[in-house]
Amino acid sequence: MPSSPVTSSSRPVILDGDPGHDDAVNILLACSSPELDVLGVTTTYGNVGLERTTHNALVVRELIGGDFPVYPGADRPLVVPRLSAEAVHGESGLDGPHLPTPTRGAEALHAAQFIIDTVRARPGEVTLLPTGPLTNLALALRLAPDIATLIREVVWMGGSLEAGNWSPSAEFNALCDPHAAQIVFETAAETGLKLTMFGLNVTHQAIADSRRVAAFRALGTPVGEFTAVLLEFFAEHHRERYGWDGGALHDPMTAAYLLAPELFEVRPLLVDIDISAGPSAGRTIGDVWRVTGRPPNVDAALKVDADGFFALLTERIGRYR
Numbered sequence: 001m002p003s004s005p006v007t008s009s010s011r012p013v014i015l016d017g018d019p020g021h022d023d024a025v026n027i028l029l030a031c032s033s034p035e036l037d038v039l040g041v042t043t044t045y046g047n048v049g050l051e052r053t054t055h056n057a058l059v060v061r062e063l064i065g066g067d068f069p070v071y072p073g074a075d076r077p078l079v080v081p082r083l084s085a086e087a088v089h090g091e092s093g094l095d096g097p098h099l100p101t102p103t104r105g106a107e108a109l110h111a112a113q114f115i116i117d118t119v120r121a122r123p124g125e126v127t128l129l130p131t132g133p134l135t136n137l138a139l140a141l142r143l144a145p146d147i148a149t150l151i152r153e154v155v156w157m158g159g160s161l162e163a164g165n166w167s168p169s170a171e172f173n174a175l176c177d178p179h180a181a182q183i184v185f186e187t188a189a190e191t192g193l194k195l196t197m198f199g200l201n202v203t204h205q206a207i208a209d210s211r212r213v214a215a216f217r218a219l220g221t222p223v224g225e226f227t228a229v230l231l232e233f234f235a236e237h238h239r240e241r242y243g244w245d246g247g248a249l250h251d252p253m254t255a256a257y258l259l260a261p262e263l264f265e266v267r268p269l270l271v272d273i274d275i276s277a278g279p280s281a282g283r284t285i286g287d288v289w290r291v292t293g294r295p296p297n298v299d300a301a302l303k304v305d306a307d308g309f310f311a312l313l314t315e316r317i318g319r320y321r
Contacts, residue, residue: 010037018046018132019056022251042111046132048093050075058102073111074135077177096233112139131251138180148191159284160200170282189297209246223320265303268296
């Protein structure tokens with residue numbers, strides 16, 4: 001376990017994702033940081049199916065000796081057919097390193113209900129870090145609209161203010177369930193729910209190249225080696241598609257933003273979600289020049305200090321012994 005325990009002043013968070021290589025690194029970052037109190041990990045379909053993403057959350061918990069509960073959630077989008085990304089993450093969703101066998105299972109409660117119950121029990125305190133499709137959060141907001149004003153903040157990895165990665169227009173998490181994304185973004189506009197978006201336009205600035213991967217291996221710890229092997233596999237897809245020397249480390253930006261907001265440049269922006277069935281389906285449309293006259297509904301990340309981001313990540317993963 002990390003050397004620094006959670007304290008009474010730690011910020012309570014729920015990690016909602018589809019582990020996934022970069023989701024796994026986000027869990028490692030959050031759980032090694034005493035500034036954050038991980039109340040639970042909720043899982044959804046996405047990179048692979050729900051059964052695998054839930055198993056992978058349990059694998060990461062086993063690896064670090066964690067005690068956070070894991071709550072399975074949505075196994076499909078609200079409307080559109082399910083996508084998956086085995087081509088990026090492998091059949092297991094965590095291909096590359098040896099995966100320990102979990103000794104404890106997931107909880108019976110549905111992820112959306114866990115979100116509802118937890119937010120209601122701690123009004124104004126809980127931050128959600130979704131790093132996959134927004135289906136679990138959209139379900140929670142539809143089942144319990146009152147929680148929109150009780151959530152402290154939502155920090156989502158998804159979307160793009162530039163090109164997509166799963167279609168020419170759309171980022172994978174947004175394209176997986178554009179209707180869920182629309183629910184969350186419209187709720188932010190209507191209720192003032194604080195929503196921050198980390199899209200490809202910023203996550204593609206942070207590449208886990210061979211030098212940065214070597215820094216994880218140089219930690220000389222089992223978790224450091226796990227992270228290095230994980231990212232070496234993750235690099236293969238990015239090398240083939242983009243010609244990069246490593247993978248873009250998308251999801252850990254959500255936890256890093258809570259830990260070191262000074263590493264990022266964000267700006268208020270109106271973002272709409274394209275829910276059409278055409279070639280721009282799932283596109284996150286940013287009103288950069290404010291031509292609509294409508295007020296912003298998100299804080300959109302624009303830039304990251306990539307060296308500072310990886311320094312933080314390496315230091316925190318180095319806390320596991």
